[in-house]
Amino acid sequence: MSTVESNVADHGNGDAAHAPHDPHLAHHFENPEQQYASAKLGMWVFLGTEILMFGGLFCAYSVYRHNHPDVFALAHEALNRWLGAANTIVLITSSLTMAWGVRASQLGSTTALRWLLGVTILGGYFFMGIKAIEYNTKWKHHLMPGSGNTYYAWNGQTPVKGFFNEEPEGEKTAEPTANKSEAPAVAEKTAPQVAAQAPRELPPGAAPDGNAGQPDHAVIFPNYQTPKGIAAKFGAADEQLKLDDLNTGDKQRLYTFFAVYFFMTGLHGLHVLVGMALIYWILLRASGARRRLWLVPAAPMSVGLFLAYLGVVCGSPRLIAIGVAVAAVSSLWAVVRYTIKAPRLATSEGEFGPDYYTPVDLVGLYWHLVDLIWIFLFPLLYLIH
Amino acid sequence: MSAIPANLAGGHAHADDSHGHGDNYLNHQRGILSWLLTLDHKRIGLMYMMAVLTAFAIGGVFAILLRTMLWHPLPFYGVNITPDDQQRASTSYDLYNHFFTLHGAVMVFLFMIPAIPAILGNFVLPMQLGAKDVAFPRLNLLSFWIYVTGLVFFLSLLLGGVLHVAFGINMPGGFGLDTGWTFYTPYSSSHAEGNVVAATLGAFILGFSSILTGVNFLATVHMLRPKGMTWFRMPLFIWAVYSTAIIQILATPVLAITLLLLCAERAIGIGIFDPRLGGDPVLFQHFFWFYSHPAVYIMILPAMGIISEVMAAFSRKHIFGYAFIAFSSLSIALLSFLVWGHHMFVSGQSPLTNAVFSLITFSVAIPSAVKVFNWLGTMYKGSIRLRTPMLWALGFIWLFTIGGLTGLFLGALATDVPLTNTLFIVAHFHYVMMGSTLFAFMAGMYYWFPKMFGKMYDETIGKWAFWLAFIGFNVTFFPQFVMGSQGNPRRYASYPDGPIIHMLGRDIPSFVAGHRIATVGAYTLGLGLTLALVNWLMALRNGKKAAANPWGANTLEWHTPSPPPHDNFSFTPVAGDPYDMHGWKYDPAIDGWIEDEQAATRPSPAHAH
Numbered sequence: 001m002s003t004v005e006s007n008v009a010d011h012g013n014g015d016a017a018h019a020p021h022d023p024h025l026a027h028h029f030e031n032p033e034q035q036y037a038s039a040k041l042g043m044w045v046f047l048g049t050e051i052l053m054f055g056g057l058f059c060a061y062s063v064y065r066h067n068h069p070d071v072f073a074l075a076h077e078a079l080n081r082w083l084g085a086a087n088t089i090v091l092i093t094s095s096l097t098m099a100w101g102v103r104a105s106q107l108g109s110t111t112a113l114r115w116l117l118g119v120t121i122l123g124g125y126f127f128m129g130i131k132a133i134e135y136n137t138k139w140k141h142h143l144m145p146g147s148g149n150t151y152y153a154w155n156g157q158t159p160v161k162g163f164f165n166e167e168p169e170g171e172k173t174a175e176p177t178a179n180k181s182e183a184p185a186v187a188e189k190t191a192p193q194v195a196a197q198a199p200r201e202l203p204p205g206a207a208p209d210g211n212a213g214q215p216d217h218a219v220i221f222p223n224y225q226t227p228k229g230i231a232a233k234f235g236a237a238d239e240q241l242k243l244d245d246l247n248t249g250d251k252q253r254l255y256t257f258f259a260v261y262f263f264m265t266g267l268h269g270l271h272v273l274v275g276m277a278l279i280y281w282i283l284l285r286a287s288g289a290r291r292r293l294w295l296v297p298a299a300p301m302s303v304g305l306f307l308a309y310l311g312v313v314c315g316s317p318r319l320i321a322i323g324v325a326v327a328a329v330s331s332l333w334a335v336v337r338y339t340i341k342a343p344r345l346a347t348s349e350g351e352f353g354p355d356y357y358t359p360v361d362l363v364g365l366y367w368h369l370v371d372l373i374w375i376f377l378f379p380l381l382y383l384i385h
Numbered sequence: 386m387s388a389i390p391a392n393l394a395g396g397h398a399h400a401d402d403s404h405g406h407g408d409n410y411l412n413h414q415r416g417i418l419s420w421l422l423t424l425d426h427k428r429i430g431l432m433y434m435m436a437v438l439t440a441f442a443i444g445g446v447f448a449i450l451l452r453t454m455l456w457h458p459l460p461f462y463g464v465n466i467t468p469d470d471q472q473r474a475s476t477s478y479d480l481y482n483h484f485f486t487l488h489g490a491v492m493v494f495l496f497m498i499p500a501i502p503a504i505l506g507n508f509v510l511p512m513q514l515g516a517k518d519v520a521f522p523r524l525n526l527l528s529f530w531i532y533v534t535g536l537v538f539f540l541s542l543l544l545g546g547v548l549h550v551a552f553g554i555n556m557p558g559g560f561g562l563d564t565g566w567t568f569y570t571p572y573s574s575s576h577a578e579g580n581v582v583a584a585t586l587g588a589f590i591l592g593f594s595s596i597l598t599g600v601n602f603l604a605t606v607h608m609l610r611p612k613g614m615t616w617f618r619m620p621l622f623i624w625a626v627y628s629t630a631i632i633q634i635l636a637t638p639v640l641a642i643t644l645l646l647l648c649a650e651r652a653i654g655i656g657i658f659d660p661r662l663g664g665d666p667v668l669f670q671h672f673f674w675f676y677s678h679p680a681v682y683i684m685i686l687p688a689m690g691i692i693s694e695v696m697a698a699f700s701r702k703h704i705f706g707y708a709f710i711a712f713s714s715l716s717i718a719l720l721s722f723l724v725w726g727h728h729m730f731v732s733g734q735s736p737l738t739n740a741v742f743s744l745i746t747f748s749v750a751i752p753s754a755v756k757v758f759n760w761l762g763t764m765y766k767g768s769i770r771l772r773t774p775m776l777w778a779l780g781f782i783w784l785f786t787i788g789g790l791t792g793l794f795l796g797a798l799a800t801d802v803p804l805t806n807t808l809f810i811v812a813h814f815h816y817v818m819m820g821s822t823l824f825a826f827m828a829g830m831y832y833w834f835p836k837m838f839g840k841m842y843d844e845t846i847g848k849w850a851f852w853l854a855f856i857g858f859n860v861t862f863f864p865q866f867v868m869g870s871q872g873n874p875r876r877y878a879s880y881p882d883g884p885i886i887h888m889l890g891r892d893i894p895s896f897v898a899g900h901r902i903a904t905v906g907a908y909t910l911g912l913g914l915t916l917a918l919v920n921w922l923m924a925l926r927n928g929k930k931a932a933a934n935p936w937g938a939n940t941l942e943w944h945t946p947s948p949p950p951h952d953n954f955s956f957t958p959v960a961g962d963p964y965d966m967h968g969w970k971y972d973p974a975i976d977g978w979i980e981d982e983q984a985a986t987r988p989s990p991a992h993a994h
Binding site: 051 | 635638639643649655656664
């Protein structure tokens with residue numbers, strides 16, 4: 001694009017004389033200040049759209065939590081709030097190093113910038129690692145989103161035996177065994193207790209969607225419901241909510257909390273991954289590495305991701321784990337090399353300095369947004385009671 | 386008004402001859418990659434035109450198909466028909482569902498939302514602004530390719546449908562799409578046979594493209610205005626596109642998350658929207674219309690911008706009430722976020738909510754009427770030239786007025802409840818959305834066609850195309866108002882005879898007559914639009930060379946040659962009043978307008994030939 005500039009006789013009202021050969025100045029901007037301001041405006045607006053997108057999700061969360069408070073109060077017990085808190089600290093710290101990195105680039109301290117970016121990415125790895133542990137635990141407890149969930153309503157046999165209604169309190173981490181076969185017995189035990197309050201119970205042998213289109217009693221006749229769940233336990237905070245405290249409709253909806261949890265944290269995790277990739281891109285440019293070396297770590301990463309994909313296709317969790325591990329280790333290796341600026345990579349001092357730090361600034365803004373969303377997600381999902 | 390127009394400002398009065406045959410954006414670089422990977426907003430605009438018009442053709446084919454199906458009413462279930470007939474009818478019902486859904490979804494997501502901002506906005510906005518390009522050219526290209534990706538998703542739906550119907554092959558995830566373009570749950574989440582996942586992902590991707598375009602235009606308007614281009618010297622088309630960008634940015638993300646949730650609901654059943662799983666289907670409607678009502682204004686606002694330009698140019702008169710038109714665009718953008726509930730009057734909202742939404746809905750009529758009156762005021766005592774763009778623009782006013790006034794019937798609770806889900810609604814939103822947006826789009830295409838390609842189209846064929854499309858449109862949709870108010874539901878593959886009307890000494894079943902009239906109208910409309918396409922293609926092939934300013938308008942894009950050079954301007958554009966056309970005089974030699982040095986001393990405004 002810059003070749004056409006020579007065709008233009010009068011380029012920018014005399015301002016063109018000011019830094020006309022700035023390599024970072026696109027031809028349609030008059031000066032770097034205008035370019036920087038445009039980029040910043042565009043990024044802020046884009047972040048606005050991100051907030052609105054998550055806003056829709058938070059709105060769905062509010063509606064569902066308002067309709068089924070007991071579901072949220074009980075189901076969130078399955079989340080490990082200490083891991084969540086650790087992740088919050090990790091993300092806040094990485095936000096600090098990111099902001100510090102932006103400052104370093106403005107001051108032209110290229111070494112500090114590299115190290116700060118490296119640490120920020122490491123924060124991302126840490127976060128995703130903890131998230132993987134959490135997801136894995138949910139999977140083991142059959143608390144995944146969708147029909148694999150132990151408490152999935154379509155089973156028509158709720159409540160089945162699972163995380164929240166296993167007899168021995170200490171064995172929550174054990175694999176649930178053959179839920180379906182035991183389900184009728186459990187249902188028999190709990191059904192009489194809730195019969196008085198239950199607006200309706202699935203008749204035995206009913207079609208799985210026999211209750212489709214039926215109005216939700218709890219929503220339409222809130223006054224007719226005997227106080228149960230957290231409403232009854234209001235003021236007695238030490239008392240744990242039990243599965244039996246929930247009315248029948250809510251018991252059939254426990255899995256929805258996990259759908260919401262996985263959807264919100266999954267979308268957020270996707271943003272963390274995108275943020276990590278962006279920071280990696282900034283790190284490459286900041287390291288002054290030769291451009292053709294940029295793609296070298298991409299090869300093992302692609303192999304890892306392909307293995308993970310194969311694992312998804314073949315339904316092999318082990319292959320998924322191996323693939324993700326290969327991708328993570330190879331990318332981590334690249335991050336470390338660019339952060340410490342391995343001698344074979346280095347050609348220049350990097351692109352960023354007091355004259356040009358727009359990409360660092362914008363990626364920083366994105367990372368702060370990712371951090372901010374987590375700060376809302378953490379209390380909403382982990383700290384309900 | 387008395388400001389020296391921009392054409393007298395710089396030393397570029399010879400823009401026509403110096404660059405007329407030389408380097409322009411069309412021949413600046415050659416080769417297919419110089420198009421596919423271009424960062425030039427004009428080329429991206431033309432690529433959008435190819436993709437969007439393809440989508441428009443697909444949507445149009447479905448419209449013709451479904452109108453053809455309605456020539457004969459399919460037998461109703463259980464009304465004295467044999468089981469064989471019933472089976473056959475059932476298959477046709479399903480086919481009909483696919484037809485109207487794909488027609489709606491393709492037209493809304495692939496044609497009407499991107500048509501004016503992405504094609505004409507991309508091409509015209511930076512030039513009208515006096516900028517060399519949009520603020521983020523790479524993002525612009527990315528947004529185009531994201532659009533193409535979304536288009537591919539929808540094409541995969543069509544492919545699945547064709548494979549199913551023609552060869553009996555069923556693709557995983559379903560074939561075609563039969564939910565209606567609104568994807569209402571629980572039908573879409575648990576019952577539809579169409580590939581809802583592919584459709585929602587496609588619409589999600591298209592929304593992303595729309596957001597990026599909006600961000601780009603917003604930043605462009607804020608940051609790239611050159612010297613002299615104050616906010617209130619911006620042409621009204623820019624005001625309109627700017628308001629559109631605000632809506633795109635604020636509303637589309639909500640649709641994005643809604644579609645992702647619906648996708649997850651359909652794929653694994655997360656229980657947010659599906660009542661069978663404890664979800665709330667009305668929540669889906671709220672989310673959906675929170676986007677999709679503003680989306681209606683994404684379609685109509687830039688259309689109104691085009692009309693403002695065309696009205697002023699072809700009335701040879703300064704636009705009447707500039708500030709009112711500009712602010713009415715912004716206020717429509719604002720109000721568009723407060724009226725989504727009027728789509729849900731019968732979905733179980735509380736009466737109070739309904740009343741509030743009804744009230745706010747009525748207030749949208751105010752800025753809309755402000756615009757219409759200002760256009761009429763612009764024409765009043767103007768020297769009106771009925772060239773092809775002006776005809777399409779006048780057609781817009783006709784259709785928009787009918788569509789807008791029938792909207793009041795639907796905004797009022799008492800009349801909306803019986804009219805909901807009848808053909809009245811179909812007729813109303815086709816008049817407002819399709820008729821108005823399409824006619825303004827055509828007006829804009831004809832208006833800027835000489836600028837885009839440097840060629841003039843054949844005026845006679847253009848006018849024929851307009852009259853065919855205009856008559857065809859009204860013949861198609863006006864009977865649907867009548868049938869709708871008589872109780873013919875929308876989205877039904879069948880219809881009874883309807884009330885018998887006595888006419889010409891005969892008893893005529895009104896629904897049969899109405900549907901057949903509408904079908905004939907649809908064919909006429911299709912013929913008119915095809916003729917317009919032929920008109921453009923003929924002009925590309927052997928059209929006369931277009932002057933830099935064939936209309937005598939004064940917005941900045943007419944100051945640069947047709948087609949424009951790669952950097953839009955070979956001089957530094959200085960903006961004056963965009964609607965002060967005194968500085969131009971007609972030159973029969975080039976069939977265009979050139980700058981008139983004596984304009985400053987001449988007392989009366991220049992008149993049309």
